[in-house]
Amino acid sequence: MDNKLYNLVTKEEKCYGCGNCVVACPVNAYNDPAVAGGKGPEQLDKVIMCVENGVIKILNMGLCKGCGTCIEECPDGAIGLEVNYTT
Numbered sequence: 001m002d003n004k005l006y007n008l009v010t011k012e013e014k015c016y017g018c019g020n021c022v023v024a025c026p027v028n029a030y031n032d033p034a035v036a037g038g039k040g041p042e043q044l045d046k047v048i049m050c051v052e053n054g055v056i057k058i059l060n061m062g063l064c065k066g067c068g069t070c071i072e073e074c075p076d077g078a079i080g081l082e083v084n085y086t087t
Contacts, residue, residue, distance in 0.1 A: 006066050006081045008049070010056050015078035017054040021070035025049065027063050049079075 022028055022035060029036040031046035041047040048063045049056055049070065056079055070079050 004061070004064075004066075004084060006064075006083055007061055008058050008064055008070070009080050009082045010058060011078045011080075012055040014076045015055040016076065017051045017056070018075065019051045020073040020075065021056060021079055022047070022049055022051060024069050024073035026067065026069060027065060031063070 019040065022040065023038055025035070025048055028041060028047040028049070032041045032043045034040065034042040035047065041050050044050060044059055046060075046063075048060050049058050051057070066081060068081065071081065
């Protein structure tokens with residue numbers, strides 16, 4: 001069970017697949033050189049999120065450090081942090 005105090009949440013109906021969050025995420029950029037170069041991830045097991053079928057998908061929440069960069073870079077409010085009150 002994940003004991004994080006937060007989780008990333010997505011609102012797929014708001015996402016149009018721009019990928020800003022994927023490229024802006026410092027964990028994604030650090031773990032996958034393709035992301036650091038401004039492209040989509042090539043190593044899906046090493047990134048937090050990717051755009052799949054035109055919408056954002058959370059792949060590895062355990063890698064997230066909760067910095068909020070992805071949230072700030074989303075132009076449509078399609079991604080956010082949800083606090084877990086019970087861990």
